[in-house]
Amino acid sequence: MRSIVILGGGFSGINVANKIAKKSKRKDIRIILVEPMEHNVYEPHYLFWSFNKDPLKKFTIPIDKVLNKRVLHLRTAASYIDTKNKLLDLTNGETLSYDYLVISTGVHLEEEQVGAYEKDNVHHFYSTKATQELQEALKNFNGGTIVISPSTVPYKCPPAPVEFAFLVDRYLRKRKIRDKSTIKFLYPLLRPYPVPSVAEKVQKLYDKRGIEFVEFFNYEEVDKENNKIISMEGEEIEYDLLVLIPPHEGQAVIKESGLGDREGFVPTDRFTLKVNGHENIYSIGDCTNLPVSKSGAVSHFSAPTLAKNILLELEGKEPSKKYNGFTICFVVTSPRRSMLLYFSYNFPPKKFGLHNLFIYGLFKKAFKIAYFKALLRGYL
Numbered sequence: 001m002r003s004i005v006i007l008g009g010g011f012s013g014i015n016v017a018n019k020i021a022k023k024s025k026r027k028d029i030r031i032i033l034v035e036p037m038e039h040n041v042y043e044p045h046y047l048f049w050s051f052n053k054d055p056l057k058k059f060t061i062p063i064d065k066v067l068n069k070r071v072l073h074l075r076t077a078a079s080y081i082d083t084k085n086k087l088l089d090l091t092n093g094e095t096l097s098y099d100y101l102v103i104s105t106g107v108h109l110e111e112e113q114v115g116a117y118e119k120d121n122v123h124h125f126y127s128t129k130a131t132q133e134l135q136e137a138l139k140n141f142n143g144g145t146i147v148i149s150p151s152t153v154p155y156k157c158p159p160a161p162v163e164f165a166f167l168v169d170r171y172l173r174k175r176k177i178r179d180k181s182t183i184k185f186l187y188p189l190l191r192p193y194p195v196p197s198v199a200e201k202v203q204k205l206y207d208k209r210g211i212e213f214v215e216f217f218n219y220e221e222v223d224k225e226n227n228k229i230i231s232m233e234g235e236e237i238e239y240d241l242l243v244l245i246p247p248h249e250g251q252a253v254i255k256e257s258g259l260g261d262r263e264g265f266v267p268t269d270r271f272t273l274k275v276n277g278h279e280n281i282y283s284i285g286d287c288t289n290l291p292v293s294k295s296g297a298v299s300h301f302s303a304p305t306l307a308k309n310i311l312l313e314l315e316g317k318e319p320s321k322k323y324n325g326f327t328i329c330f331v332v333t334s335p336r337r338s339m340l341l342y343f344s345y346n347f348p349p350k351k352f353g354l355h356n357l358f359i360y361g362l363f364k365k366a367f368k369i370a371y372f373k374a375l376l377r378g379y380l
């Protein structure tokens, strides 16, 4: 019996486990998912959840409800990966051996590095707890300056802070306090999005809605006593409410096991998804160092490659399937409208005619249903 162990059961891990279970008829394999959480969260909803209080069950699902029956879910975490002996040390005190390991542990949000989220006017929307606190802060906001900024790159879903600025504009208008408020979007580039054509469109919409863009702002620190965010170049910007995307790094288990790069991301072959220098370990999703966005869409489009390569290896064949970096991305510009981008390793992000459309807005909303009914279950 050979063991395929998937470490980390977020979207990437669940999807890969389900795909391997569905695609292989072999009786001589066991598929084990090591994941401490009971529920999976549809993270894109955090963006909208900042402004309304939908119950959690609207965008979370018990993992065991979407897991193929052939997958055994161990509700524990791993503290160390012993690659020499092909063993995982688990936090429940046990060890687990593997023949093939898939690392899909996502990122760790380094809130401590910022050291200001305990203040009631410094927030983010990248976790359930943080978004709940942001909801309260927005509810209590009655005018002033809202500053939105990433702290470091890479971070999950590159357009998310850009989108947040659009949605906060809409929210303040709805509450009739937009004229008493200033919205500033800070970004390390000279334009509000890496792709020039998209940035141009975003800038036009920002101008139209009175959102101020502060270019070339490289975040350095928060002066929480004086309510200022400070750049590496010494620029200081005052805020009444700061929405700062926390720094992202790899998980402790990756760093402790010596499997990460400087930030703890897993060096991964961008075509085969094999971890560099490790014959029987693959990696997928946000935990990797792939030169593509940290997004669910990347996981979705790369999962078939990873699953296929493991299945080929089980049959004694070369893991020859290659991921070409293809992915898509919606850029939300209002609760109802979005732009749709697509790109791969071979071409930069393209927009379907640079349109900001209601139909893409609908698509984006409908995605949650597709995510729970098909994507997570490994059907697509």
Ligand SMILES: Cc1cc2nc3c(=O)[nH]c(=O)nc-3n(C[C@H](O)[C@H](O)[C@H](O)COP(=O)(O)OP(=O)(O)OC[C@H]3O[C@@H](n4cnc5c(N)ncnc54)[C@H](O)[C@@H]3O)c2cc1C
Pocket: 007, 008, 009, 010, 011, 012, 013, 034, 035, 036, 037, 042, 043, 044, 045, 046, 047, 076, 077, 078, 079, 104, 105, 106, 107, 125, 126, 127, 156, 157, 160, 251, 253, 284, 285, 286, 287, 294, 295, 296, 297, 298, 299, 329, 330
């Ligand atoms: C606000 C926001 C908006 C977003 N919008 C979009 C969007 O519009 N489109 C899009 O494609 N993507 C979007 N994303 C990104 C998307 O949600 C993530 O890229 C995706 O969920 C990554 O999945 P993952 O499985 O790689 O990582 P995760 O979902 O982070 O899963 C990692 C799992 O590993 C587990 N784990 C960690 N350490 C250990 C350990 N030691 N042992 C065992 N298990 C461990 C964790 O418990 C977790 O369940 C958004 C994200 C955010 C935050």
